[in-house]
Amino acid sequence: MRIFITGVSSGIGNALVKCLIIRGHEVWGIARRLDALEKLAKEVDSPAFNFDCCDITDAVANERLRTKMVSQKYVPDVVILNAAVDIEDAYPGLDFDHATQMMRTNVDGANFWVTAFIETFFQRDAGQFIAVSSIFAHWPDPASVSYSSSKAALSMLFRGLRIRYRKTNLQFKLLYLGPVDTPINPRFEGKESSGSLILASAPNTADYIANLIASKRSSSYYPLYIYGIFLFLRWLPDNWFELITSRFKR
Numbered sequence: 001m002r003i004f005i006t007g008v009s010s011g012i013g014n015a016l017v018k019c020l021i022i023r024g025h026e027v028w029g030i031a032r033r034l035d036a037l038e039k040l041a042k043e044v045d046s047p048a049f050n051f052d053c054c055d056i057t058d059a060v061a062n063e064r065l066r067t068k069m070v071s072q073k074y075v076p077d078v079v080i081l082n083a084a085v086d087i088e089d090a091y092p093g094l095d096f097d098h099a100t101q102m103m104r105t106n107v108d109g110a111n112f113w114v115t116a117f118i119e120t121f122f123q124r125d126a127g128q129f130i131a132v133s134s135i136f137a138h139w140p141d142p143a144s145v146s147y148s149s150s151k152a153a154l155s156m157l158f159r160g161l162r163i164r165y166r167k168t169n170l171q172f173k174l175l176y177l178g179p180v181d182t183p184i185n186p187r188f189e190g191k192e193s194s195g196s197l198i199l200a201s202a203p204n205t206a207d208y209i210a211n212l213i214a215s216k217r218s219s220s221y222y223p224l225y226i227y228g229i230f231l232f233l234r235w236l237p238d239n240w241f242e243l244i245t246s247r248f249k250r
């Protein structure tokens with residue numbers, strides 16, 4: 001399959017490229033850091049991996065890449081919206097620049113790449129989008145309020161698209177992740193190997209996402225205990241949820 005992924009220079013996206021190439025897929029990945037992309041290309045060492053530097057908050061860069069894809073007649077089978085930033089809020093106060101950066105990356109950047117392919121998917125009545133969301137789409141994260149609101153917005157976008165395209169074969173899959181050992185959160189990075197029971201590793205998470213491509217499920221939770229939390233605690237008021245989970249978070 002042809003798979004387009006945003007945010008492949010580190011963490012889950014990076015592990016996902018390796019996993020998908022080993023499984024025989026063709027991957028086109030993007031991120032901002034050229035050095036990290038070149039290092040990844042060297043590691044996978046395969047003509048099936050193509051990459052571009054693209055800041056998905058930059059409308060001109062997005063459009064330039066889209067034009068390049070059109071000129072190469074590139075249409076993916078799967079689009080994985082994985083790129084995101086999670087910046088802690090300074091307290092007291094709320095940093096407007098950080099908040100807009102999270103919204104522009106996690107919501108607008110993802111939205112652009114849906115709009116880039118959705119009409120072609122519709123015309124051929126095939127194609128799937130996978131949004132990497134977070135358990136924080138269901139509950140607020142007081143340490144980064146805009147991160148949780150961005151993931152809630154991304155998830156709602158997908159839920160709306162599912163209904164709009166329900167009579168087609170287009171798929172809009174949502175993956176709600178719990179904590180994964182990656183650079184996105186300095187409190188998690190490097191902790192999985194030291195025996196944390198709640199943290200998943202990036203390679204295991206990548207493997208789970210790769211399996212989702214063949215799955216019919218439209219919403220998934222990983223690691224699995226996250227589904228238990230969602231199932232049993234989703235009716236809890238925010239304050240209670242925070243009381244129970246705060247020591248596992250930041």
Ligand SMILES: NC(=O)c1ccc[n+]([C@@H]2O[C@H](COP(=O)([O-])OP(=O)(O)OC[C@H]3O[C@@H](n4cnc5c(N)ncnc54)[C@H](OP(=O)(O)O)[C@@H]3O)[C@@H](O)[C@H]2O)c1
Binds near residue numbers: 032081
């Ligand atoms: N790790 C967790 O605990 C956790 C929990 C729940 C959900 N998630 C979700 O999992 C996904 C992957 O995150 P991760 O944990 O693997 O974090 P990560 O290692 O920080 O990866 C984020 C990726 O997004 C890219 N990115 C950020 N801003 C970008 C922009 N403006 N344009 C293009 N690419 C951009 C980064 O590359 P550049 O910096 O090179 O651009 C990087 O490759 C995210 O959607 C995140 O919200 C993670």
